[in-house]
Amino acid sequence: MFSNRNNAALSNSNIVTFSIVIPTYNESENILRLISEIEKNLPTGDFTEIIVVDDNSPDGTGKLVEDCITKKGNKAKEKNSSHTKNHILKVVHRTGKEGLIPAILDGVRQSSGTNVLIMDADFSHPPEVIPKMMSELKRNPNSIVIGSRYIEGGKVVGWPARRKILSKGASTLARVGLNVKNVKDPMSGLFALPRELIQNISIATKGYKILLEILVKNKEIPVIEVPYTFTDRQSGKSKMSYNVIVNYAEAIWQLYQHGQKSDRVKISEQVNKRSVRFISKVGRYYTVSISGLVINYIVSFLLANDVANSIRLLSNEWYLEASIIGAIISMTSNFFLNKYWTFEDKRFEVRSTARQYLSFIGMSAIGLIIQISLLYYMVENFVPYRMSLIISIAVATTINFILNKKFTFKEKVWA
Numbered sequence: 001m002f003s004n005r006n007n008a009a010l011s012n013s014n015i016v017t018f019s020i021v022i023p024t025y026n027e028s029e030n031i032l033r034l035i036s037e038i039e040k041n042l043p044t045g046d047f048t049e050i051i052v053v054d055d056n057s058p059d060g061t062g063k064l065v066e067d068c069i070t071k072k073g074n075k076a077k078e079k080n081s082s083h084t085k086n087h088i089l090k091v092v093h094r095t096g097k098e099g100l101i102p103a104i105l106d107g108v109r110q111s112s113g114t115n116v117l118i119m120d121a122d123f124s125h126p127p128e129v130i131p132k133m134m135s136e137l138k139r140n141p142n143s144i145v146i147g148s149r150y151i152e153g154g155k156v157v158g159w160p161a162r163r164k165i166l167s168k169g170a171s172t173l174a175r176v177g178l179n180v181k182n183v184k185d186p187m188s189g190l191f192a193l194p195r196e197l198i199q200n201i202s203i204a205t206k207g208y209k210i211l212l213e214i215l216v217k218n219k220e221i222p223v224i225e226v227p228y229t230f231t232d233r234q235s236g237k238s239k240m241s242y243n244v245i246v247n248y249a250e251a252i253w254q255l256y257q258h259g260q261k262s263d264r265v266k267i268s269e270q271v272n273k274r275s276v277r278f279i280s281k282v283g284r285y286y287t288v289s290i291s292g293l294v295i296n297y298i299v300s301f302l303l304a305n306d307v308a309n310s311i312r313l314l315s316n317e318w319y320l321e322a323s324i325i326g327a328i329i330s331m332t333s334n335f336f337l338n339k340y341w342t343f344e345d346k347r348f349e350v351r352s353t354a355r356q357y358l359s360f361i362g363m364s365a366i367g368l369i370i371q372i373s374l375l376y377y378m379v380e381n382f383v384p385y386r387m388s389l390i391i392s393i394a395v396a397t398t399i400n401f402i403l404n405k406k407f408t409f410k411e412k413v414w415a
Contacts, residue, residue: 015047015114016047016048016049016088016111016112016113016114017046017047017048017113017114017115017134017138018046018048018049018113018114018115018116018117018134018192019048019049019051019107019108019111019112019113019115019116019117019195020038020048020049020050020051020116020117020119020130021051021053021104021107021108021111021116021117021118021119022034022050022051022052022053022107022119022120022121023053023054023055023100023103023104023107023120023121024052024053024054024055024057024061024062024103024121025054025055025057025061025097026057026058026059026061027057027059027061027121027122028057028059028060028061028064030121030122030123031052031061031064031065031121032064032065032068033123034121034123034127035050035052035065035068035089037127038050038127038130039087040127041127041128041130041131042086042087042130042131043086043131043134043135044086046086046134047086047087047088048086048087048088048113049087049088049089049090049111049112049113050087050088050089050090051090051091051092051107051110051111052065052089052090052091052092052121053091053092053094053103053104053106053107053110054091054092054093054094055094055096055097055098055099055103056093056094056095056096056097062091062093065089065091066091066093068089069089069090069091072089090110092106092107092110094106100210101203101210104118104210105198105203105210108195108198108199109199111195113195114194114195115134115137115141115192115193115194115195116192116193116194116195116198117130117133117134117191117192118189118190118191118192118210118211119147119189119190120189120190123231124189124230124231124232125147125189125190125228125230126228126229126231129147129190129226129228132226133145133147133190133191133192133226134192136192136224136226137192137193137194137224140222140224141194142194142221142222143193143221143222143223143224144191144192144193144197144211144214144215144218144221144222144223144224145191145192145193145223145224145225145226146183146185146186146188146190146191146211146223146224146225146226147185147188147190147191147225147226147227147228148184148185148188148225148226148227148228149185149188149227149228149229149230150168150171150184150185151184151185151225151227152227153227154185154227154228154229154230155229155230156229156230156232157229157230157231157232158231158232159230159232167187170187171184171185171186171187178212178215178216179219180212180215180216180219182223183215183223183225184225185225186209186211186212186215187209187211187212188211189209189211190228191211193214197214197218197221198214201213201214201217201218281342281343281405282401284338284341284342285338285342285397285401286397286401288334288337288338288341288342289334289397289400289401291330291333291334291337292330292331292333292334292397293330293393293397295326295329295330295333296323296326296327296329296330296393297326297389297390297393298326299322299325299326299329299330300322300323300325300326300327300389301322301386301389302322303321303322303325303326320372320375320376323371323372323375323389323392324368324372327364327368327371327396331360331361331364332357334360334364334400335356335357335360335361338360338404339353339356339360339409343405343409343411345409356408356409359404359407359408360404360408363400363403363404363407363408364396364400364403364404366399366403367395367396367397367399367400367403368396370392370395370396370399371392371393371395371396372392374388374391374392374395374396375388375389375392378391378392
């Protein structure tokens with residue numbers, strides 16, 4: 001059930017800049033005073049909505065807010081001043097005690113503000129810090145602003161040592177275990193962010209710390225921490241219990257698994273991108289090498305045939321000499337084509353190009369030695385010459401690509 005009687009006309013004529021979402025359960029001793037303090041601290045330049053999300057509190061918290069809305073609406077009519085207000089008060093009545101995170105998400109769904117600020121109803125989060133957080137988010141609209149107990153200027157008042165140690169330990173576990181080390185207080189219940197940010201992620205954990213899941217699933221979003229003094233509740237009953245601790249442990253495990261899966265996906269994407277780039281360059285290199293292959297093969301084959309043999313240019317090991325000559329002739333054309341197209345190096349200063357050329361020849365010579373050795377081995381073992389030539393050139397070309405990629409053009413092999 002949703003109630004919004006106060007300043008209804010304003011909601012149609014004003015753009016809501018901030019929605020303050022306050023989940024409640026049995027907060028009748030605090031809620032009206034909290035609303036009053038929030039109203040006193042709201043900046044005058046923004047139109048804000050205050051949304052109380054009540055989990056059907058047995059102590060009548062939701063009814064108190066409902067009556068407050070009715071009362072404020074009557075006063076506004078009497079004074080004819082509804083159009084001068086800079087905020088609107090709403091209450092969302094839920095049917096049962098379904099938990100803090102579902103209540104926050106329900107409040108966000110019911111909100112209409114560009115930005116959302118989440119806070120507790122027990123005065124542990126001082127309303128005085130609201131203007132500072134709003135101001136920071138307006139200056140940095142694509143960020144998360146966190147009320148922090150653990151940066152300079154922040155502190156905790158009213159907790160026993162055991163509770164402080166438990167809280168600090170939980171924060172440290174979250175920061176280190178879930179890799180949110182850039183945030184000092186990832187367990188804070190006081191934070192503000194663009195509404196779209198929380199709407200666009202799937203919240204899967206239970207418990208009390210929705211901010212932690214938001215941070216884990218939005219690690220690329222900048223975080224700004226604003227110091228505040230956390231004061232333990234003076235009225236009402238604490239919500240800390242054994243179930244809260246269990247839910248926190250479960251949330252940590254779920255978010256850790258999410259992080260591992262996300263990291264695997266990112267690594268897989270990076271590997272796929274590298275694979276595409278690598279294969280692309282291999283394709284270019286082999287395309288260039290086709291011209292060298294043709295030159296190498298034609299020259300080697302012609303010199304090794306009867307025409308060359310008849311003019312006595314070659315020795316008895318005719319096929320080795322012919323292959324060497326063919327390889328040398330193809331190297332120069334391969335170098336310039338690979339430099340410009342395959343490795344996209346368009347610098348042609350004489351000194352650096354000459355240095356690269358010598359390196360290219362040197363690296364290619366290693367492949368050439370392997371080519372000649374493989375050719376000799378295959379021919380001497382009665383593999384047909386033509387087949388031996390093609391295989392040996394293909395192997396040498398592969399080796400040339402890897403060596404020149406790394407040493408001549410200074411690129412990582414798998415990139």
